[in-house]
Amino acid sequence: MPVVSFPVEILWSISHNVVSPHDLRSLRATNKTFRAIATPSAFRRLLVRDRVKSAEGFKHILEDEAITPYVQEVVFHDASAKYDGSMTDWDDDTGNDDVEKTIETLQTAFSLLSRLQKLTILRLVFHPIWVEQHDEDIYDISDELRTELAVLTGVAAASPSLTLHSLTFLNLTSFPNEVFEQSTFQSLLSSLQHFHVANKTVGFAHEGFNSLDPYVDFWERTIPRLFLLPASAPTAALTSLALHSDEDIGLIPEFSFAGLHYPRLTSLSLRRIFFHETTGTEEFILRHKDTLTRLELKECRIAVEEFAEAPSEYWSAVYRHLADGLEHLIDLVVVERADESLDPIIPERPLRYAHLDPGYGFMPAFDVISGEEHDAAALEDFRAVVNARGASTVR
Known part of the structure; x- marks a missing residue:
């Protein structure tokens, strides 16, 4: 033939x-x-999982000079996580037949990222939950945490040769890591256009915080000084920032946006970050009024001081300030957690405020707060302003 x-x-x-x-x-x-x-x-996009066969295949590709010139994106994906970082609803029964070899190979392979001259996108999706047996002993670590540390160590080794435009950490463990202290790793952040950090808390539950808690140090030092500050240089290229916490953050642990500004920021997404005078969240958003076109607020609350009967500011005022100040905003997403009442007749009430429980931390204000009745209308007005602006922009 x-x-x-x-x-x-x-x-x-x-x-x-x-x-x-x-x-x-x-x-x-x-x-x-x-x-x-x-x-x-x-080979434009490479996906590697925490399995020995996947790790070895990834390493072989990075060692192949005929392929490496084409790689632009690398994704590490824990087998127990979905693309968005949430837990899968199915059991991975393939298992990992050689954990030690997998961890060793992953660290070696990620240290070879320096061979990818066109690499601009790095997405790391770690195990969705904290599985350590003892919260207070972070050095008695699980295979899941060892895998995370191996990947980060490999990336740090390659970082001097990388120029990334997009970096995503999902389910990043909330404790200090010496990898992030390295100047080469921090320099990796200066070229970013998109930066997304979503943490997982050390431990399933806690009874308050103390100054030695690694979770506290992570939010009071690692996030503001080692992540956000290096990415906020006057020449920074950052246009999109997503900062997501799995617990309410801002007062305990203390966290503040003070001094942070991204001259080119057009998109901002915050999850469970308190609005309070000490966090400066509202002021941080308004500092970007000249560039911000998209704002996403997920389960962000206003903190009510201990022993106070009312918040220092209501959401109705915050929404008015943002509606008036963000003149270029054309895309607004507000996701609120509702108090799911067992009575179907009673409408679900958004939990927009939080009180301090000294023995636990900040808890949603389940009781109605006097003055909050104006919040819903203010939010709808804010949405209407943004939607109208977006519609006129399309025309």
């Missing part, structure tokens, strides 16, 4: 319509022509 030869244009069209990396790599194995055509698309 004679060999049929297709024009190169048709072959390019075929390869460009194949979306799956697995299918692209199968197509690449067909012949030399498809190998040359499909290679750039097949």
Whole structure:
């Protein structure tokens, strides 16, 4: 049977319509022509999991000089996490037959990221929950935490040669890590256009905080000084910032946006960050009034001082300030946690405020706070202003 030869244009069209990396790599194995055509698309994005076979395959790719010039994005994905970092609703029964080899290979492989000259996107999705047996002994660590530390150590080793535009940490363990202290790692942040940090708390529950709690140090030092400050230089390129906490943050532990400004910031997403005069959250947002076009607030609350009967400021005032000040905002997302009443007749009440429980921490204000009745209308007015502006921009 004679060999049929297709024009190169048709072959390019075929390869460009194949979306799956697995299918692209199968197509690449067909012949030399498809190998040359499909290679750039097949290896533009690399996904590695916490399994020995995946880690070894990832390492082999980074050692292949014929492939590394095409890699632009690397994603590490814990097998127990979804893409957004949440826990999967299915059990991974494949297991990891050699944990020690997996951890060792992952650290070595990520130290080879320096070979990827076109790498601009790095997304690290770690294990969704804290599985250590003893919260107070973070050195008696699980395989999940050892894997996280191995990946971060590898990235730190490669960081002097990297120029990333997008960096994402999901389920980052909330305790100090000497990796983040390295100047080379901090310099990695100066080139970022997108930075997303979402933590997981050390421990499932706690009984208050103390100054020695690693979780406190993480939020009082690591996040503001080692993450946010290096990315806020006057020449910083950051246009998108997402800072997500899995517990209410701002007073205990103390956290503040004071002194932080990103000249090019257009998109900001905050989760469970307190609005309070000491956190400066509202002021931080308004400092970016000239550039901000998108704002996302997820379960952010206003803290009510201990022994105080009312907050120092209501959401109704905050929403008015933001509506008036953010003149370029065209996209607004506000996600609120509701008090899910057992009585279907009673409408769910958003938990917009939090009180301090000295033995635990800040807890949502389940009792109605006098003055909060104006919040809902102010939020709707804020949304209406933003929606109208967005509609006029489209026209």
